Amino acid sequence: MRFIAVLIVSGLFFCAAARAEVISEADLLRHIEILASDGFEGRKPGTVGENKTVNYIATQWAFAGLRPAGEKGSWYAPVALVERRPVSFRMDISSRRRTVAMAQDGIILRGRSRAFRQSNMPIIFAGFAGTEPGDRSVAGKLVLLPRMPSDESDEMPGFRNRKRQLIEDGAVGVITIIEDQERWPRFRRFFHRAATVLAGPEDHAALEGLISFDQFAALVRQSGLDAETLLAGKDAISVIDLELDAEARVDTRVRRYMSHNVIGKIPGADPNRGAILFMGHWDHFGICRVEDPLQPDKDRICNGAVDNASGISLLIEAAKRLSGEDHDRDIYFLATTAEEKGLLGARAFVRDPPVALENLIAVFNADTVALSGSGQTIAVIGMGEAGPDADIEAVAAQQGRKIDRSGKADGYLGRQDGYIFLERDIPAYMITSAFADEERLKAYIDGPYHDVSDEVNDSLLLTGAAADANFHVALGRYFASTTTYPGKATSGEHDN
Numbered sequence: 001m002r003f004i005a006v007l008i009v010s011g012l013f014f015c016a017a018a019r020a021e022v023i024s025e026a027d028l029l030r031h032i033e034i035l036a037s038d039g040f041e042g043r044k045p046g047t048v049g050e051n052k053t054v055n056y057i058a059t060q061w062a063f064a065g066l067r068p069a070g071e072k073g074s075w076y077a078p079v080a081l082v083e084r085r086p087v088s089f090r091m092d093i094s095s096r097r098r099t100v101a102m103a104q105d106g107i108i109l110r111g112r113s114r115a116f117r118q119s120n121m122p123i124i125f126a127g128f129a130g131t132e133p134g135d136r137s138v139a140g141k142l143v144l145l146p147r148m149p150s151d152e153s154d155e156m157p158g159f160r161n162r163k164r165q166l167i168e169d170g171a172v173g174v175i176t177i178i179e180d181q182e183r184w185p186r187f188r189r190f191f192h193r194a195a196t197v198l199a200g201p202e203d204h205a206a207l208e209g210l211i212s213f214d215q216f217a218a219l220v221r222q223s224g225l226d227a228e229t230l231l232a233g234k235d236a237i238s239v240i241d242l243e244l245d246a247e248a249r250v251d252t253r254v255r256r257y258m259s260h261n262v263i264g265k266i267p268g269a270d271p272n273r274g275a276i277l278f279m280g281h282w283d284h285f286g287i288c289r290v291e292d293p294l295q296p297d298k299d300r301i302c303n304g305a306v307d308n309a310s311g312i313s314l315l316i317e318a319a320k321r322l323s324g325e326d327h328d329r330d331i332y333f334l335a336t337t338a339e340e341k342g343l344l345g346a347r348a349f350v351r352d353p354p355v356a357l358e359n360l361i362a363v364f365n366a367d368t369v370a371l372s373g374s375g376q377t378i379a380v381i382g383m384g385e386a387g388p389d390a391d392i393e394a395v396a397a398q399q400g401r402k403i404d405r406s407g408k409a410d411g412y413l414g415r416q417d418g419y420i421f422l423e424r425d426i427p428a429y430m431i432t433s434a435f436a437d438e439e440r441l442k443a444y445i446d447g448p449y450h451d452v453s454d455e456v457n458d459s460l461l462l463t464g465a466a467a468d469a470n471f472h473v474a475l476g477r478y479f480a481s482t483t484t485y486p487g488k489a490t491s492g493e494h495d496n
Helices: 002-020 025-035 050-064 157-167 181-192 213-221 228-233 305-322 346-352 391-396 408-415 416-422 436-447 463-479
Strands: 076-095 107-111 113-125 140-146 171-178 195-198 207-212 239-266 277-283 331-338 360-365 375-380 428-432
Touching: 025 050, 025 305, 025 463, 050 239, 050 305, 050 331, 076 181, 076 346, 107 181, 107 239, 140 157, 140 239, 157 171, 171 181, 171 213, 181 207, 181 213, 195 346, 207 213, 207 305, 213 228, 213 239, 239 305, 239 346, 277 305, 277 346, 277 463, 305 331, 331 346, 346 416, 360 416, 360 463, 375 391, 375 408, 375 436, 391 463, 408 416, 416 428, 428 463
Parallel strands: 113 140, 140 171, 171 207, 277 331, 277 360, 360 428
Antiparallel strands: 076 195, 076 239, 107 207, 113 239, 239 331, 375 428
16 A cells, blocks of 8 residues: 555656646657557557557546546547448449440449348439438439539538438438549549448448449430530539439448547636637557568558657647646547548547537647657648637747748648537647648658558657647647636637
């Protein structure tokens, strides 16, 4: 018992000292070396690597003084996932006037359940104008749906919204048209891989797939139509009956499993004034290469040191500095699962949050931070999205940081967890020096990104990451205080 007491006292002393110090490169490296070690097996959801990862994060946040904010007073929020992989498929097309040849290499399909069997499915083309909610003219039909244009507006909704509306209105299947024939082999290979979605209500039809441009063009010619004209998007096309029917037999490998978000909290004195959220994804790709019997010692683990052990290390150290201080607002910390599978952990969080979403003042996502050698200039992804931009600029000025105004990093807006909050009109930012260093960012994406070479080695750059970590501490102090940020949640505006 005496030994335990000494550990507790020593731990409290360490935490107090850590809060008083700036975050160093060594502080971050200590966590990255553990999270990106082979022992964590690449942190793939639903594996032993997940168990080690979420336990490590929870332990570190408990040590920092956070309180658990997950399900039933725990650190964890379960996230039910479903993985689907095409096994075999065949589709035959018939015209109401003649037989139609269907090249099986011009289409790829998977089902929502293990076995999909259906015939006499009328085929329609749904254009860029989308359909009106409740339009039952698509019910029971197979829809060919183009992706582009990608810009959303009230007059021309984006692909995701068009697809969701078709499914809600009863479409039995949605097959996406790949407009660029040269990219078809790549899309087809990608679709062959396992796809993971949230279990339960989901934006997926009973039958889904891809169709090449050449195959699409051959089909619509049977209806006297021109594929290029349909895909030009110049006319506000809603739905066209192609006067074709489909029969499909599709077998899909379906695996259901449970993963977890990790959620902690620093209680504030006045939680009625809203809360702020720091987040980052803990997951990566696990054992991502097939064993080569000729090279049994060849590296097979995608360790994800930069993506995103570095972001989680930032959150752990920021939590240590902010915990134990007096804050007006609650500060939440969230480590999400399945970001690499489509921002799924973030989507699960907004479906069942521990804090009312309308109470969130701002969200700060830490992802892929270990790429900059200086940290002087930061990219602010999410700026200009009706958030408290002026306050971000004020904190940057206080910290002596320069904001990259090129806008080049904005291309990553929809590829990171913060985007899920922006979809709900909640101010969300990803602020990092890594995305302000265009040359190094490109070299990383073209090289170690999502590869076995993203591991702890001499190329790991932590100077910018440490500066970013300290900047997040400054953001926490600023936005958790009603003195420096007296604003209310939901609007993104406040009175100074």
